[in-house]
Amino acid sequence: MFVSASNYAKNVDSVMLYIIGISVALLLIITFAMIIFVIRYNRKKNPIASQIEGNKTLEVVWIIIPVALVLTMFFYSFSVYKESRVVPPNAMNVKVEAKMWAWKFYYDNGKVTDTLFLPAGRPVKFNIVSQDVNHSFYIPAFRIKEDAVPGRENYMVVKPEQIGAFDIACAEYCGLNHSLMYTRVYVVPEKEFAQWLNGEVDDDYLRKYVASHSEGYKDYLSGSYAILFAKGCVQCHNIDERKGIGPSFPELRRQFARVNVGGKDTTVVIDKEYLRESILYPETMIVKGYEKQAMPSMLNKIKDEELELIVDLLYSNFVKNKQ
């Protein structure tokens, strides 16, 4: 709840507190005045009303005070917001590309990833583009978003400070899987980041680093379907009921799979082993109805840990008949 992972985020929270503080005060004044008047000037107590048509001074005062208050809000807020629009000279560039329904990140040295890795303490300028419809690149823990609009490049500046893993969401409606378009940002120290960028360590090294150096974050999925998007599974499998190129994931709820093994139809229990087999060696057990085009094998395309993550995720979210 209310994770804030940069100075900018803390400043935004202060602006929020300032505005909400004043608002609550005004709300209480209005509400109490209203209730007190209704009780105090009840018809029984006050049978004849006083016909007061107005009061110039009072009315001027309650125009001027709100104007002054909102002006302070405007200036305070704007002074904080500037930080996200002014690009510092030492900023690192990352290109963010949105596409229904996944993110891709391009680093200046040619590295491309589907989860984001950032060094702590260094400002980053995101250049945000879209391949298809509008999306919005949103990192709640940094309190900032900027739309990805096709045909133009938008930018925003962020300076991550805290080591950790934070959600990235799509905040501009983009169709069917809008709500599943999550990925993550991993913030690591400059040194580890540099090693990774130069190819000395891999993604997993950084993930493990984050897992062991930050609070609360132990598994790198926590209920989101990020990895299914990152690994491209959703291009063929839908997370809702509709059939795609392959069967939808919710169909895994059936207890047995009818498959074709070496030209013969049989049934197999859907368990973790079945999931592993289907992902690594799809051609050995082709799901009934999909004989024309088996799934491409994921052998050597995904790492062992990723396979286990996917299997756990599918098993716990979709398989209903657990033994």
Add this chain to the structure above:
Amino acid sequence: MANGVLAERLENYLEHKTHKGIFAWILSTDHKRIGILYLVSMVTFFWVGVTLGFLMKLEMLTPGKTIVDAQTYNTFFTLHGIIMIFLFIIPGIPAVFGNFFLPIQIGARDVAFPRLNLLSWYLYIIGGLFAIASLFLQGGPIDTGWTFYVPYSIRTTTNVILPLLGAFILGFSSILTGLNFITTVHRLRAPGMTFFRMPLFVWALYATAWIQVVATPVVGITIVLVIIERALHVGIFDPALGGDPLLFQHLFWIYSHPAVYIMILPAMGVVSEIIPTFARRTIFGYKVIAFSSLAIALIGYFVWAHHMFSSGMSNTSRAVFSLLTFLVAVPSGVKVFNWVATLYKGSIELRAPLIYVMMFIFLFSIGGLTGLVLGSLATDVHVTDTYFVVAHFHYVMFGGTAIILFAALHYWFPKMFGKMYYEKLAIWATPFIFIGFNMLYFTMFILGYNGMPRRYWSYLPEYQTLHIISTVGSWILIAGLAIMFGNLIYSLFKGKPAEANPWGGVTLEWQIPSPPPAENFEEIPVVNHGPYDFSIINGNSDGKS
């Protein structure tokens, strides 16, 4: 002229039938019957919208699928939004109560163009049917959200054109009603009814009508452009065809932001009627309230881009639109102060309409104050397009306008139908509505600040507790709404006959019988005092004339 004996000889508008059966309604050009036509059709659409809202909240009970899949959910919020915005809250108070009471409050027998008025209702119904027809056609119902953002609305395979046409037709209905009201106010005021003797409800309708006439054509043109682009692949908004998606957003919000004032100004007008009546005193700062309506209508044109702080505008535009947004908040705030001040030293009778108004002041203030969070750049780019915004606009539109529509329904019910509603039951409904409402929507502020985006079929498990509270809130709220409408419908048949002036109001509608005669006034009244001049009745011992 407020003479019951004399008036009783006149046939009231419900007895006066120009045609047989249903045709007495759907062919009538009487502004009062047209008002009722709108009321019945709007309440029907409202309940369709509520049902969709109920289903959405049910789906939100768990992450992942609860009752419907993602595609269905996406069509739900789109239809919910379209129905609530275009079929319920925009026509809303002007179409029902404006039609019924604007002519009466200025001492006229009808609006300036009665036939045009009936045409507006037909356009409204046709537009509504178009919007809903996509449900039953191949390709499935529209799934773009009520904002129809391109390029998605150009590319999706669902039925987009039909609901767009619907919105286009509804726009015409709105423009014609606006024209009708402007002309009526200028041409048909009774002798002595100067502008500054008009009730504030009339002022509000007048300001609203100008927005309807000036802003609605922009959205009409925009919609036509989207239809052309979708059907003929002419590049206007879609970059794949050489267009600019931000252009669409600008055009859309140039209408849809002022439309927010189309929704709220008439409600503010109703508040300015109800408070003086139940406090039995003149309104505090009549001119300030009247002019702030105009100010809102005017400045309201220059803040549209605060819906686009994150879509890629220049930094200067962001700053300018943020500043103007803060300033437009002030006149609304001033109105709230004036209303509360009107209760001061009044002689207050706490009846259902006033309870709804108090609920409005609380909920609308929350809506307005959280609007400051959205006008402020630093906080807006965090919460825009999250549940914070969903909460904010429900507080403003539902807690504001819709609650006042309910207040108006109670306030004018005796006049419109000649029956009293049951006060106890009406009051019993309010705590359900109030508690349910806040459970349903206050949780959404927290969800939004925690980063849950809107229009999400599924969500991260950490949001679930708040969603459960919110869903339970929706049940309580809907129960309250059912009690309220149930009471009114029951009273329609079983209510006691209403007096001409049950609340002791002083505007003109209270000086004629309930229900009003077909021609409103036997003789056009001559007006010689302001709208809230209670001195005429304060001399009277029981306060009622």
